[in-house]
Amino acid sequence: MSANDDVASREAAVVVSALHVRRGGKAVFDGLELSIPRGQITGLLGPSGCGKTTLMRAIVGVQKTAGGTVTVLGEPAGSRQLRSRVSYATQAASVYDDLTVAQNLSYFASVLGSRRADLGALIDRVGLTGQARQKVESLSGGQKNRVSLAVAMLGDPEVLVLDEPTVGLDPVLRQDLWALFRSLADDGATLFVSSHVMDEAMRCDRLILMRDGHLIADTTPPELLRETGTSDADAAFLALIERGDTSHGRHAGSEEGAAS
Numbered sequence: 075m076s077a078n079d080d081v082a083s084r085e086a087a088v089v090v091s092a093l094h095v096r097r098g099g100k101a102v103f104d105g106l107e108l109s110i111p112r113g114q115i116t117g118l119l120g121p122s123g124c125g126k127t128t129l130m131r132a133i134v135g136v137q138k139t140a141g142g143t144v145t146v147l148g149e150p151a152g153s154r155q156l157r158s159r160v161s162y163a164t165q166a167a168s169v170y171d172d173l174t175v176a177q178n179l180s181y182f183a184s185v186l187g188s189r190r191a192d193l194g195a196l197i198d199r200v201g202l203t204g205q206a207r208q209k210v211e212s213l214s215g216g217q218k219n220r221v222s223l224a225v226a227m228l229g230d231p232e233v234l235v236l237d238e239p240t241v242g243l244d245p246v247l248r249q250d251l252w253a254l255f256r257s258l259a260d261d262g263a264t265l266f267v268s269s270h271v272m273d274e275a276m277r278c279d280r281l282i283l284m285r286d287g288h289l290i291a292d293t294t295p296p297e298l299l300r301e302t303g304t305s306d307a308d309a310a311f312l313a314l315i316e317r318g319d320t321s322h323g324r325h326a327g328s329e330e331g332a333a334s
Contacts, residue, residue, distance in 0.1 A: 087113075097128075117267055117268075126268040163226040164237050174208055179221075196228070200221070256277075273306070302314060
């Protein structure tokens with residue numbers, strides 16, 4: 075490892091190196107390389123099925139891999155030292171339906187050894203003060219996801235991995251949650267947030283764009299628009315896909331010509 079690589083590794087919250095993941099005999103990732111900077115919001119964007127959830131599972135150490143390494147805060151992903159430093163909110167709400175919002179937070183706080191005195195403020199931060207005494211089973215899907223988000227925020231983790239946290243939310247609630255994400259990053263947390271809604275890309279500090287298990291861009295919102303000559307994230311993503319398809323077509327044509 076060069077001196078520059080060593081510095082980059084220390085500055086990154088997550089380093090993925092030569093990651094291989096297979097599912098059903100098919101490669102999901104075939105040597106994926108990326109890094110996630112500390113203290114920023116990194117957006118992971120791409121269509122459904124491109125590998126976003128698989129990558130997030132690898133980062134939190136619950137994904138079976140076929141090769142490569144994933145390092146989080148200087149430790150192997152999923153290691154015991156990271157249990158209180160890294161949190162993960164899945165697409166499906168990971169809370170108990172038969173408990174109230176407040177009871178869920180109290181239970182998970184006990185498991186994690188977090189302070190219970192701050193639970194009311196945490197419930198307020200995710201916009202569920204009015205539902206604190208309701209059982210989770212009576213909540214909407216978007217509200218359940220916000221309970222999971224509150225659980226993920228317990229103990230002020232250094233890295234939050236959030237898998238499509240705004241799915242099913244109306245525009246006002248999405249705006250509120252992104253304001254919350256920004257405040258967490260401003261306080262020093264690292265957020266890795268997946269989405270298939272491209273307009274959320276412009277709210278991130280850094281962007282990882284994927285398609286079919288491949289990294290097609292590692293950039294910033296302004297750089298993305300400038301490089302593609304577009305004015306919005308949807309158009310930029312489509313431009314990147316078209317550029318990749320055209321490049322692949324030229325490459326395939328050259329191979330055919332060489333073989334003939």
